[in-house]
Amino acid sequence: MALETRPDPLGPGIDVAGSVIRYREAFNKTLGDELRRDPDVFIMGEDVAGGAGREHLGIIDSWGGAFAATKGLIQEFGPERVRDTPISEAGFVGAAIGAGLTGTRPVVDLMYFDFITVAWDQLLSNAAKNRYMFGGQGKIPVTLFARSGVAAGYSAQHSQNFYSIVAHIPGLKCVVPSDAYTCRGLLAAAIRDDDPVIVCNHKKLINMSSFVPDESYTIELGKGRYLRRGSDVTLVGMSYTTEVCRLAAEILAEQGIDAEIIDMLSLSPIDEEIVLESVTKTNRIVIVDEDTPRCNMAADIAALVADKAFDSLDAPIKRVTGPHTPVPYSKPLEDAFIPSPEDVVATTLALLKA
Amino acid sequence: MEITPEKLRWIYTTMYRIRRFEEVLLEQTAQGKSMGVAHTSDGEEAGPTGICAHLTDKDWIGSTHRGHGHCIAKGVETAGMMAEIFGKYTGLCKGKGGSMHIADFTKGMLGANGIVGAGIPLAVGAALSAKLKGDGSVGVSFFGDGATGEGTIHESMNLASVWKLPVVFVCENNHYAESTPVEYAVSVADIADRAASYSMPGVVVDGMDVFAVYDAAGEAIARARAGDGPTFLELKTYRYHGHYHADDPHTYRLPQEEEVWKARDPLPNFERRVTEQDLMDEVEMERIRNAIDQEIQDAVKFAEESPLPPLEELYTDVYVNYPNSVHGLR
Structure with a gap:
């Protein structure tokens, strides 16, 4: 196939x-x-x-x-x-x-x-x-x-x-x-x-x-995909944060904001082109990573955008990540650690107002 | 154990080749010809020679930072080794590995390894491949007394034992981990005693006597090939020079101690034995030594005259496949 x-x-x-x-x-x-x-x-x-x-x-x-x-x-x-x-x-x-x-x-x-x-x-x-x-x-x-x-x-x-x-x-x-x-x-x-x-x-x-x-297939390593096409902002997800981006995009859509979602799929090799293509169109980007914030993948993708698509940006690059802490046990603490769709929505709205 | 005349000649040639390679390399390093550190193994020749005498190109060995003897005993050519250490494009690894990473997969040499203990699981993995493929080959892991403090040795011996893998663990106990004496760092007098914990035979061998190593290795490798599982050999041996080319061992060991070991030098030991038993004569041995002296001089000349690697080599061999390789790697 x-x-x-x-x-x-x-x-x-x-x-x-x-x-x-x-x-x-x-x-x-x-x-x-x-x-x-x-x-x-x-x-x-x-x-x-x-x-x-x-x-x-x-x-x-x-x-x-x-x-x-x-x-x-x-x-x-x-x-x-x-x-x-x-x-x-x-x-x-x-x-x-x-x-x-x-x-x-x-x-x-x-x-x-x-x-x-x-x-x-x-x-x-x-x-x-x-x-x-x-x-x-x-x-x-x-x-x-x-x-x-x-x-x-x-x-x-x-x-x-x-x-x-x-x-x-x-x-x-x-x-x-x-x-x-x-x-x-x-x-x-x-x-x-x-x-x-x-x-x-x-x-x-x-x-x-x-x-x-049903039939076996492969997805090329090093290629991301568009999960949703949109024109107002690029949301970048990876692993479970792609799902977080999808939920956030639904909430944003209700408010008339048309988000594009990139699902990275591979982190090495990494699909630089899909990120640059999208941000060149939407001019805004929010990168969502469940990892802690220092030296994480979101920082790397932010550096890529700053380096190669700076002129197309209408607003600062934003990252939504876990905090610089170990992952806690108790449910309310664990929930507070995880980047939520609401966090992504709040960050995106602030970005659009900027 | 019976040794054919061809094998005897091979053993002498191999031990002398290791000796001369190391001695000449130290001279060349002193002249600044090596681009990095060199850990020499002269004094320890009987170990790799007695072990590899039982192996073919289809068998795999894992090695250490002190790996020149392992390479040579496994049949790796000295010109390619010298060129590698000189950082040349004609080196076995195109000048990208150096002394600590010489590998030759065509000879079953799975690479010298710069991390102490890190090569041990690789030889276990080679034995696992052999078992899964049923090709009758074995894996041999060389490591020093220092590596027995690493967790990988415990994990590897346990894995090899529970999976009954065709592997031989060869501990070259040269009595010093860099400068730290084995008596300080190892909790047992004979490291081979630890084999009992993994339900495998543990044998202490005179690592200065190639005949003793040959006999012990023959038994261990036959056992592995027969599917009876792993063996641990501890070769008591000694390195004549420092930990690496610029290390003066007299800061941590006595000349008298060195003399005791040098009195048991594997080469004169071998010469005496074969002469006494009329197996080889001095004329033949001299012919071998002269040929090797010439080979090593030729290796140096080859290395000196070889080109340096082109700068594109910085980017190749990181992956088998990586999209936009230059763009992606820069």
Whole structure:
């Protein structure tokens, strides 16, 4: 099936066979597709099989990993290709890099995005640099996926979105799907890509549903999409903040303000053109990032606009982000941390009055 | 363990090649020819030689910042190594890696690694690939006594054990982590004792005796190839020079200690053994030494005369695919 590499502004055409499914189902389905498509692909991580497959004990099923991302896969592909790991992030991420360098295509479940720092040296010093420092020898076709984002009282160590540290490192790639459709296309593209790619799955998206074609497809890494076309202001979202932008645009529309929404989808490579194209038209931009404000992706996109589209701006570049604090536990504090549609609306209205 | 005459010649050639490469490299570095730091391994030749004598190009080794001996024993050509250290375009990594990152994937050399302990999981991963593909190859991880303080060694040994991977952990205990003595930094007298915690054999080996290393490695690698899982070898050895080219080891160790180790030098040790047993004669060994002396001189000449990398190389090899690569990377 040939879908446009830059997704259509309104998502896939309705003439394509498909159905409305949850993000987690799209994710699980894609893992199965890729395991079936390429015998070199295998999955490893904590609880991906969850000890399932011990038929002598009558244990043939288990959780299937955090949020059931890998549920059912061990039954079809067996314990060699759906491989439980001990709790050893540096060890198994390093082993995945070594396996990738020597001819297989590991897909690694890091469980929570926050745990990336436990494996960080392997990603920073090996995955990102081996090909370069070896003068182009070897490739690292490793995909890592993890749950990111603030939700449901996961608090300080299981809620972070510091994907900017991944985007910061030459040699790594990072994608942030925003719904079931983009999850499926970006995950398939990541697994088929020959470079190390980190796929961030926001917890709030995992149980949301959207239209997903039946047939397998990829979304080109490094391309954003327009989720809504408009003329008054550009709202930039990534991961769950794309949904925040969508809700904000509905409120703004009721007030006669026509917002354009860009869904970044990839943070490295990053689609500079779509941001510049939109802001050149709307002349105003609000970048919404759930990460903390210092050195985050919103700061990087703001710098891009200041650098390359300054003359088209009618108002200052605005960022709506989390505060410079850890993520708190208690519900009212957690709510106050998260950029809300109302925050985006207030910032946009102030911008339009400026 | 039986050694064929060809293998004996290979062992002597390899140990002498490592020795001369390191000695000449230090001379060249003193003249400012190397563009960065060089960590030499002369004194430790018996280890990589005795291990790699059992490996083919299809087997993978992971290495360390002190990796020249591993490279040479795995069959990597000295001219490309010297050119790499001189920062030249003809180097094995196009001059982009230097001494600490020499790799040659055509020889199964998975790269020297500048982060202590970081290369260990890579060799485990190579063994995982081998197991998944069922191609009969093995992974060998070289690391020093200093790396045994890193978490990656624990994680890697546990992973290799629970997955029963075809991997051999080779700890080259040269008794100093930079300048810190092993007695200070390691909680056990024999690091090999730790293997028991991972349900794998742990063997202490005289790392100055290539025959001892050859025998222990043969057993460990056969065990890995047979699918019986990992082995840990601790090679007791010694580096003759400092931690890196400009380090004076006499600030932290005694000349008397060095003399004790040098009395057990792996090369004269080998020469004595093969002469006594009529396996090789001095004429043949001299011919080998002369040929290697010439090879290393040629390597220096090749490195000196080679071009520097073109500036476009700054931007290549970061990714396999990256859109707008120059625009995107600048």
